Each structure stands twice: as structure tokens, then as C-alpha cells.
Amino acid sequence: MNSSMDCNELVELVTAYLDGSLDSETRARFDVHLVECDGCENYLQQFRATVDTVGKIDQESIDPAFRDRLLNAFRDFR
Numbered sequence: 001m002n003s004s005m006d007c008n009e010l011v012e013l014v015t016a017y018l019d020g021s022l023d024s025e026t027r028a029r030f031d032v033h034l035v036e037c038d039g040c041e042n043y044l045q046q047f048r049a050t051v052d053t054v055g056k057i058d059q060e061s062i063d064p065a066f067r068d069r070l071l072n073a074f075r076d077f078r
Ligand SMILES: [Zn+2]
Pocket: 006, 007, 010, 033, 037, 039, 040
């Protein structure tokens, strides 16, 4: 069964997505959510920009306040 992914789940999985470590089913759900949700598409773009700046994916280095700010931005946007 393919339940739809919500925004919080997508945010939790974004590092795994960029690492390529999601299983194919989860990745498909992630991609479906991205197509349907402009907020998460924007989040992924901003996250990638952050990773480019940092130089590597390091989940411990992602500021939780940054993540929360982006999540709040979606809620306002939607
Ligand atoms: Zn979303």
C-alpha cells in the first residue's frame, strides 16, 4: 500500500533522498509529494543550496531552526 507522504515525513527523509539511500518505494512517494507540493519542492531546492554551501551532507550540521523556519514558511505559503 502506498500511503501518501506528508511534509514532515519528506523533511525527515530529505538527507536520505539526496544520499540516494531511500528504497525505491519510499523514493517514489517522495517524488510524488514533490510534484504535488510546491512548498517541499522549494524546501528541497533550499536544502540543496545549503548542502552546496556546506560541501557535504551532514545531518548533524543542519540547524534545526533553519528547518523549522522553512516548515513554517510552507504553512504560511499554503
Ligand atoms: Zn509538502
